[in-house]
Amino acid sequence: MKNDVSILRVLQSALLQVARFVLRPAPKAGVALVLALALFTGADAQELPRPETFTLSNGMQVVVITDRRAPVVTHMVWYRVGSADEARGHSGIAHFFEHLMFKGTREIPPGEYSRIVARNGGDDNAFTSWDYTAYHVRIARDRLELIMRMEADRMRNLRYTDETFLSERDVIVEERRQRIDNSPGAVLGERMRAMLWPHHPYGTPIIGWLHEIQSLDRASAQAFYETWYAPNNAILVIAGDITAEELRPLAQRYYGRLRPTRDLPERTWVSDPPNVGPMRVTHRDEKVRQPSLSRIYRAISYGTDEGRQAHALDVAIDILGGGETSRLYRALVEDQRIAVSAGAGANTSGLGGGSVSVYATPAEGVTLEQVEAAVDAVIAAYLRDGPTDAELARSKSSLAAAAVYSRDSQESLANMYGASLAQGESIDDIVNWGNDIQAVTRDEAITMARQTLDINASVTGWLLPPEEAQ
Amino acid sequence: MKNDVSILRVLQSALLQVARFVLRPAPKAGVALVLALALFTGADAQELPRPETFTLSNGMQVVVITDRRAPVVTHMVWYRVGSADEARGHSGIAHFFEHLMFKGTREIPPGEYSRIVARNGGDDNAFTSWDYTAYHVRIARDRLELIMRMEADRMRNLRYTDETFLSERDVIVEERRQRIDNSPGAVLGERMRAMLWPHHPYGTPIIGWLHEIQSLDRASAQAFYETWYAPNNAILVIAGDITAEELRPLAQRYYGRLRPTRDLPERTWVSDPPNVGPMRVTHRDEKVRQPSLSRIYRAISYGTDEGRQAHALDVAIDILGGGETSRLYRALVEDQRIAVSAGAGANTSGLGGGSVSVYATPAEGVTLEQVEAAVDAVIAAYLRDGPTDAELARSKSSLAAAAVYSRDSQESLANMYGASLAQGESIDDIVNWGNDIQAVTRDEAITMARQTLDINASVTGWLLPPEEAQ
Secondary structure, three states: OOOHHHHHHHHHHOOEEEEOOOOOOOOHHHHHHHHOOOOOHHHHHHHHOOEEEEEEEOOEEEEEEEEEOEEEEEEEEEEEEHHHHOOOOOOHHHHHHHHHEEEEEEEEOOHHHHHHHOOOOOEEEEEEEEOOOEEEEEEEEEHHHHHHHHHHHHHOOOOHHHHHHHHHHHHHHHHHHHHHHOOHHHHHHHHHHHHHHOOHHHOOOOOOHHHHHHHOOOOHHHHHHHHHOHHEEEEEEEEOOOOOOOOOHHHHHHHHOOOOOOOOOOOOOOOOOOOOOEEEEEEEEEOOOOOEEEEEEOOOOOOOOOOHOOOOOOOHHHHHOOOOHHHHHHHHHHHOOOOOEEEEEEOOOOOOOOOEEEEEEEEEOOOOOHHHHHHHHHHHHHHHHHHOOOHHHHHHHHHHHHHHHHHOOOHHHHHHHHHHHHHOOHHHHHHOOHHHHHOHHHHHHHHHHHHHHOOHHEEEEEEEHHHOOO | OOOOHHHHHHOOOEEEOOOOOOOOOOOOHHHOOOOOOOOOHHHHOOOOOOOOEEOOOOOOEEEEEOOOOEEEEEEEEEEOOHHOOOOOOOHHHHHHHHHHHHOEOOOOOHHHHHOOOHHHEEEEEEEEEEOOOEOOOOOOHHHHHHHHHHHHHHHEEOOOOOOHHHHHHHHHHHHHHHHHHHOOOHHHHHHHHHHHOOOOHHHHOOOHHHHHHHHOHHHHHHHHHHHHOOOOEEEEEEOOOOOOOHHHHHHHHHHHOOOOOOOOOOOOOOOOOOOOOOEEEEEEEEOOOOOEEEEEEEEEOOOOOOOOOHHHHHHHHHHHHHOOHHHHHHHHHHHHOOOEEEEEEOOOOOHHHHHEEEEEEEOOOOOHHHHHHHHHHHEEEEEEEEHHHHHHHHHHHHHHHHHHHOOOOOOHHHHHHHHHHOOOOOOOHHHHHHHHHHHOHHHHHHHHHHHOHHHHHHEEEEEOOOOOHH
């Protein structure tokens, strides 16, 4: 996806990160962006390295991906809690904790966590999705224990004052203003999601609705933390210069003594009523320089599918809209020259379901009506005829190769395991992903495309400047 | 509103009634339909009779409207709980209780309540809205105590078996199928509401989403009942051949001994994020014989407004779309002859906000695009020029007269007091409603029209037959 993917990002954005850190590629969809130098070496090499796993007595799951190439480790803690687990009216609290986790414990003063990591030559990161919240550190192997001690400490012993709580709330309000409310595309994308998921928590923005962020209170925040931030709700993923045997005593020492949450709640989310027909929304804002069309469709995901459905959908949508060889790009940008960008992407990683996004930015003098008609024509032809064998082979190889590339990035690999496990997949699912992609048949791909690209289960968004300015 | 108001009803339908009873007019908006024979006798007569009120020691509010014309009473119990108070994922439970309340107590066997009322020459009714649940009986004055005893009994002592619970759930599923799922207009209206209120509980249908009704369980139903069905959450409205002095000992005897709910929860509902722009949805179904256009706008209500805003909105929307003298009807049906019906209505009674609905049914050979353009033109002219003095005077008189007419219907009057009190208004608000309507100025009306008829805070729905059939 080398096109302008900003709209796509907004629609799919399944991650919200602490703003001070660099955006890193999301797992799976993201690995395509990790352009490592590895050669694509055929089907056998498509399996990912199988990590070692064990579980501590308090229920904490541990995943170890040994990588001896450098004396470095990636340490990640993934909590099986995200914004989709928030109570009604308390949107934003999961992401709020991504911030509060840096606000200190009895051992570590507020703000010191990242400074200590940096002073020790590491860097850290954190992010929140609908499905999980994750804390990452990359650091020299000989500093691993330091990180484990600090990370275990803040899992259960966070301490912050009322003042800190309120001032961090202001920080998040400002973050929301900058990321969402000042970005017409983000505002539109947020509403499109709310329309596509009228009831399911995926319709609520990860960062939370502004008025609800503003009224988040410390008592319910604390209850959220004490319930969900617990070893029996966490996955420790360590990639790097260490084996499970070496890690086990450390994991036991730092994480093993943490108290689990008794009666950890089941993660049950409400689901949506059936779709009734095509939905549309138009957003106009003076900050819009370039009109654009976007559409999201309801879809299955690796968390909800059966068999190879999500694999088939990933392949089908890659053919339709992934990159400059895709149908949408070639038709709208190259052949018809009515769009300056066009594409599609499948967001199939959600624990509770997925979506497919389609977008196009019209060329000068072309209306959104015209671009939308052209998009619809490409989709109609695709659903009628299905992919060619060449398209199918190219997309499968390209997706499978992306997984293989990720083997060269310790962090990408760890990310993929952590996110996929937190989203309900098994180690086998992850190891075999590349092979399963290669196994997708033409029939499977076209079946999933037809099932998913149903205008009756979609929201189409138009982003435009104010009416006068047209 | 003598036009085809079926779409309007679906969009506004703030009531869901036990199916076996006749649909009676909703309060306030409904009183216009109560065409009593009373003469409109000028401004002074626009005040409604002021009821006597008192409160029992357990917190139950009592309202008595003495009406000596016949030896008959209307006995109503209004609970300050409705579908908007349901927990996330448990939609339909409020309406479920409207059914379960007829399923017996230790004293009254299942199904006997209505039979006893009927054997005593009365009739009963029950309904559920987002804001309240109400139980009505109309009966001879000398049978009042019988009703009070039975109604007090079932407020706290409902008894039903698991089997009854499950079989009644099936009844409600079937009710939903008939009322909503078999009615394309209802399906469309339900989704339009979900889009207009993406977060606020008014976006959830009163009857509940089908899949959630199907999974309602007895334990959470029972908790709902025990919390909300309590004297300190109820209003007793009695209209008829009785005074407060006569009623008080009876009320004390039957209702006064009921245990209140301790720590009755506050009715706090989540609210919606700002609107981002016009939303649209199209629903096609083979059962659609006649395409139609409908639109809903967010609005204030008597429960959320300040000063005379809701009064002004009622007047403004009546001028736009109330009946055959309205702008929409005259323009689309009479002058342009492009629609067979057209109108608008304000639903201003909600405790948590209101809406305005606009609808039109195109004439043979006219498209929905054409009808929508005509509707938009009428609205644009109205917002530009405002109402004429004659329109203003006529609408105010017609609305105020409707309130006066209701004085002749014991039940309408009781209905109006009960519903309005349950929706947060005061006795004074109700008594003075007609005068306040008469006081609405041209500026107030046009201000509210402009504030409300904002396409950016609206959902437009198209109802059509399947594409092939066009």
